[in-house]
Amino acid sequence: MKSLKAKAIRTTLLAAGAMGLVASGIGAAMAQQQPQIPRGWFKACSKQEEVDICNVQNILVADSGQLITGVSLIEVKGKVNRKVFQITVPSGRLIPPGIGLQVDSNATQKIDYSICLPDRCIAEAPLNDQLVAAFKKGSNLTLTSVNFQNQPNPIKVSLEGFTSAYDGEPLQQADIEERQKKLQEFVSKNNEEFAKKLKEEQEKAKQGN
Numbered sequence: 001m002k003s004l005k006a007k008a009i010r011t012t013l014l015a016a017g018a019m020g021l022v023a024s025g026i027g028a029a030m031a032q033q034q035p036q037i038p039r040g041w042f043k044a045c046s047k048q049e050e051v052d053i054c055n056v057q058n059i060l061v062a063d064s065g066q067l068i069t070g071v072s073l074i075e076v077k078g079k080v081n082r083k084v085f086q087i088t089v090p091s092g093r094l095i096p097p098g099i100g101l102q103v104d105s106n107a108t109q110k111i112d113y114s115i116c117l118p119d120r121c122i123a124e125a126p127l128n129d130q131l132v133a134a135f136k137k138g139s140n141l142t143l144t145s146v147n148f149q150n151q152p153n154p155i156k157v158s159l160e161g162f163t164s165a166y167d168g169e170p171l172q173q174a175d176i177e178e179r180q181k182k183l184q185e186f187v188s189k190n191n192e193e194f195a196k197k198l199k200e201e202q203e204k205a206k207q208g209n
Helices: 002-030 129-137 162-167 173-208
Strands: 042-048 051-061 067-078 082-090 099-103 109-111 113-116 120-126 140-146 152-158
Touching: 042 162, 051 152, 051 162, 067 140, 067 152, 082 099, 082 140, 099 129, 109 120, 129 162
Parallel strands: none
Antiparallel strands: 042 051, 051 067, 067 082, 082 120, 099 109, 099 140, 113 120, 140 152
């Protein structure tokens, strides 16, 4: 029993880790306004060890590429069967308040944090039919975390396109791999351009002295 629980937790973290990697890559690419990058709600499925994982997700990033909020509805099938709802926010959050979840003007539900990593914190709750139905019926999702300055940080996520992503087919593996390849190219290019600009500014500063 313990081994199954441990595997379920590990599998969930694998899915969350994959979402985090996608978020970091999408952030850099979205800053370049590339049309082929997934935006809004989309579904990605993969096989990891003895389980199949499908993740319906929506990732919001700042223009700088920093993760703002990630929403994941994860379904694990196989050796372990589990449905998980996750919210990912940047680190530096107060843990006790958790994250408030509100669909349109409905009552706010508290989602407790399950783990904090160096670059992000993840709140988690069981994924049930009631939550999925609320998402399909709703227009907007408001997620409120509390930062280290004790200030609420509400983020609004549009639910437009959720139903088609949840009920539709996942992105093909070939498409995901191609997107990831392009994302890595964008990240590398951005890093090179940043280093070039930094060197130019340093040279200007030296000449000014």
